[in-house]
Amino acid sequence: MAEWQRRKLGELCTRITVGHVGSMASRYTGIGIPFLRSLNIRRGRLELSALKYIDEGFHAELGKSALKPGDLAIVRTGEPGTTAVIPDDFGPANCSDLVIATPGPEVDARYLCYAINETAQDFVKAHTVGAVQQHFNVKSAKELVLSVPPLPVQRALSALLGALDDKIAVNERIADTSEELALNLASPVRWQARARVEEVCVLRREQVSPRDVSEELVDHYSLPAFDAGRTPEHVAPEAIKSGKFSVTEPAVLLSKLNPETPRAWDVTPNSSVPSLASTEFLVLVPRGTLTSHELWAVVRQQAFFDDLASRVTGTSKSHQRVRPAEVMATEIVDPRQFGEAGGQIRNLCATAALARLESQTLAALRDTLLPQLMSGRLRVKDAEKIVEDAT
Numbered sequence: 001m002a003e004w005q006r007r008k009l010g011e012l013c014t015r016i017t018v019g020h021v022g023s024m025a026s027r028y029t030g031i032g033i034p035f036l037r038s039l040n041i042r043r044g045r046l047e048l049s050a051l052k053y054i055d056e057g058f059h060a061e062l063g064k065s066a067l068k069p070g071d072l073a074i075v076r077t078g079e080p081g082t083t084a085v086i087p088d089d090f091g092p093a094n095c096s097d098l099v100i101a102t103p104g105p106e107v108d109a110r111y112l113c114y115a116i117n118e119t120a121q122d123f124v125k126a127h128t129v130g131a132v133q134q135h136f137n138v139k140s141a142k143e144l145v146l147s148v149p150p151l152p153v154q155r156a157l158s159a160l161l162g163a164l165d166d167k168i169a170v171n172e173r174i175a176d177t178s179e180e181l182a183l184n185l186a187s188p189v190r191w192q193a194r195a196r197v198e199e200v201c202v203l204r205r206e207q208v209s210p211r212d213v214s215e216e217l218v219d220h221y222s223l224p225a226f227d228a229g230r231t232p233e234h235v236a237p238e239a240i241k242s243g244k245f246s247v248t249e250p251a252v253l254l255s256k257l258n259p260e261t262p263r264a265w266d267v268t269p270n271s272s273v274p275s276l277a278s279t280e281f282l283v284l285v286p287r288g289t290l291t292s293h294e295l296w297a298v299v300r301q302q303a304f305f306d307d308l309a310s311r312v313t314g315t316s317k318s319h320q321r322v323r324p325a326e327v328m329a330t331e332i333v334d335p336r337q338f339g340e341a342g343g344q345i346r347n348l349c350a351t352a353a354l355a356r357l358e359s360q361t362l363a364a365l366r367d368t369l370l371p372q373l374m375s376g377r378l379r380v381k382d383a384e385k386i387v388e389d390a391t
């Protein structure tokens with residue numbers, strides 16, 4: 001630690017600026033230049049399931065917000081300070097409402113990403129602006145102070161933690177590919193029979209007050225947890241402020257908020273702890289011999305969410321909801337006709353669930369090692385042994 005310096009982010013980067021700020025709804029295209037938003041940035045990685053695109057002409061107009069491999073993309077709003085590195089193989093890209101930082105030659109980009117994710121939270125809370133919707137701006141980013149070891153130590157730390165993140169990324173690709181194949185098997189173009197949602201599942205409405213839960217920890221299925229990687233938060237009941245739906249059996253959690261963003265969560269609750277779901281979800285339990293996997297495969301279809309989006313209520317673009325009765329009356333592909341394809345869907349969804357469970361374990365290990373490595377309390381060689389034993 002004697003050789004570690006305390007440096008401001010503005011001193012470590014050759015550029016810190018902000019992505020495009022302005023209306024984008026009419027500028028998106030089906031294909032083209034990737035256009036990143038806050039929801040595409042996770043701790044140390046990109047989340048590309050809801051990626052938007054712009055054409056090359058508009059990308060050229062937005063030169064200030066262009067992203068290059070090695071740049072850091074930092075969230076301004078929602079989870080301010082959350083940071084990811086633009087990968088070497090990502091190609092040209094652009095962004096909206098993100099802080100962009102280009103590391104200088106004396107710092108390793110991946111190390112800087114880990115350092116920001118680990119140490120920035122307290123700083124971010126103290127330097128955000130806005131009473132209701134907090135923002136992390138360029139001025140605050142430049143003032144962020146980080147611990148910076150010599151470059152060889154930076155590279156050793158980022159290589160070790162990066163090995164865990166690379167494995168997590170592989171698992172995410174396995175999960176995404178498995179789910180994509182399952183969705184293709186359940187596609188409306190493959191099947192003729194239709195059914196209303198209420199014909200193939202039951203809507204569970206049982207609520208629990210967190211104050212009445214005696215267990216020390218619960219699994220909390222929330223919208224932020226879904227967006228962050230589709231694993232529930234393992235938290236103390238007192239950390240949950242309002243009543244939640246009880247989830248006691250395999251189910252699909254379907255978000256009724258802003259259905260233009262598809263959120264359908266195939267969940268199998270852990271029997272050893274209570275499972276609670278946000279009331280922004282509808283808890284759908286399959287009927288008869290159907291499993292949550294087949295149910296998920298038919299309600300996650302884009303055509304279904306497009307139908308729901310046409311039925312929303314609410315004047316605010318950010319708080320549009322679809323009524324439960326409307327959801328239950330909407331037609332979907334009838335999963336009872338799947339036969340052998342149903343077995344294939346179940347296997348694919350099980351593969352995805354196992355991959356995400358392993359990623360959750362690896363992420364927990366990374367997050368345990370990260371503060372110890374960044375503080376110098378744990379040496380890289382000792383951490384390498386821990387990772388080797390765990391993997």
